[in-house]
Amino acid sequence: MRGIREFIREEDGVGVVELILILVVLIGLVLIFKDQLTSLVNDIFDTITKKAGKV
Template sequence: MLELVKSKATAFWNEEDGLGTLELILIIGVIIIIALIFKDQIKALVERLLKNVSNKSNEFFE
């Protein structure tokens, strides 16, 4: 039983079916849509993180 599970897991791991062009386009499309939906939140988060980095680096170098 254990050997059967091991052989199935090995066969699954060694399976070399790659992603097709359609799948890649769909994944990129979904990522772009999510980025557009949350554009304002992402921008605010990045600005807040950069401000924190700037403040911390100023504290360190003073």
């Protein structure tokens, strides 16, 4: 009985669960906005390439 109470009170796994949930949300956002992110990154690299010649 005492071992069950200690197991329930133990909070070591809470940090892992929070980290997994944050990763799931971030991966979901990347999948939802994949096209917009790809377009943004391509625009940024195009701008860098064009302005690199001016330096």
